[in-house]
């Protein structure tokens with residue numbers, strides 16, 4: 433059983449990492465393997481809307497000159513996904529958005545590659561905009577039909593310089609509680625005690641007549 437976290441910060445060990453690591457601490461306590469893909473320091477261009485992923489149905493983005501397809505594959509085989517981003521101008525960091533738009537469009541256009549995984553989001557900010565960025569990440573989680581565990585607050589950790597988030601007692605508690613709830617959901621799903629919900633073929637309604 434494995435959870436993959438996406439670190440959307442350019443900093444490998446910044447506050448986004450601190451938040452992810454607090455969630456991972458609880459997951460590891462439950463024997464769940466954890467791995468981080470560090471996307472935020474890579475050169476990732478945005479989706480160009482070419483629609484090739486929808487046409488080719490090969491589970492891949494047509495832009496092949498970066499690591500995106502490899503990361504999508506690692507996410508596809510994971511049991512759980514944790515999206516993490518620093519807050520930039522009350523939103524997620526640009527590189528993270530470039531990656532998520534491509535990964536989740538590929539996933540959605542190829543039969544729902546992330547459907548029914550356990551998924552959650554965390555963000556780190558210095559002062560404000562955390563909830564807006566948290567909501568932004570959750571749009572990917574919910575669109576992909578993932579099961580999302582909650583916490584005792586919204587998953588925002590406060591800190592400016594790298595590691596300062598450790599001093600945000602309440603934020604760190606939210607991460608730990610998220611980790612335990614995520615582990616419970618992963619284990620419950622693994623037990624197979626309930627059949628997964630039936631998937632529906634996606635409806636597509638255009639307002640243009």
Ligand SMILES: Cc1cc2nc3c(=O)[nH]c(=O)nc-3n(C[C@H](O)[C@H](O)[C@H](O)COP(=O)(O)O)c2cc1C
Pocket residue numbers: 441442443445446447448449517518519520521522523556557558559560561562590591592593594595
């Ligand atoms: C370009 C840029 C924009 C930022 N915008 C915000 C913001 O809107 N709100 C905020 O509270 N912090 C903002 N920050 C601060 C970061 O969110 C904060 O330092 C965060 O902890 C960084 O996480 P990291 O260490 O994982 O990179 C910004 C930082 C940068 C570099």
